[in-house]
Amino acid sequence: MKTSGTTDAVLPLTKKQKCVCNVVMGVLLVAAGVVLALAGADVIRASVRDIAAPTVLFAFGFAVLFSAVIAKNALSMWLAGVVIACGLTSLLDVTTSAGYGNLFPIYIAAPGIGCVFSIVFAEAKFPQIKGIVFFGVLAALFSLASSGVCGWGLAGGLVAAFGGLSVIAVAVEVYLKKDKTDNA
Numbered sequence: 001m002k003t004s005g006t007t008d009a010v011l012p013l014t015k016k017q018k019c020v021c022n023v024v025m026g027v028l029l030v031a032a033g034v035v036l037a038l039a040g041a042d043v044i045r046a047s048v049r050d051i052a053a054p055t056v057l058f059a060f061g062f063a064v065l066f067s068a069v070i071a072k073n074a075l076s077m078w079l080a081g082v083v084i085a086c087g088l089t090s091l092l093d094v095t096t097s098a099g100y101g102n103l104f105p106i107y108i109a110a111p112g113i114g115c116v117f118s119i120v121f122a123e124a125k126f127p128q129i130k131g132i133v134f135f136g137v138l139a140a141l142f143s144l145a146s147s148g149v150c151g152w153g154l155a156g157g158l159v160a161a162f163g164g165l166s167v168i169a170v171a172v173e174v175y176l177k178k179d180k181t182d183n184a
Contacts, residue, residue, distance in 0.1 A: 017133030
């Protein structure tokens, strides 16, 4: 059975699948609304302003994740991973002493986290692995400075060097691919 991975056409959902996905999305949005309303009524001891972003991001991210699993769609899985990673960052900002100044490397890692999610349905796994490694290393380098392990001068230099190595790697990969097709 063909999937709707990165190289195939997106398979249409059946009427029943669309209905289930829409109902799940509606339920998650209602749940998010209830959580925000409870916070607004002081039943939940949290500021609506503080929990609005993570609540909405998680509701949307899990709704997209659910429909992506139903559709076996790698691109939707990627989007769900990115949105959930952003929701996690917002949640950590309001539940821990770390602020966005410490947590922003998660945003940098978000496309790589999306690749982790999408690899399940992606037909071409290697591009996903490259995305995971690239954004993971980049986030790790930025986290050196955001965590206070080293200053921005060293972290910035490492990011620039990694960027240069990445450009070289892509240039060599493109050249070798072209060379193989030229000699075929």
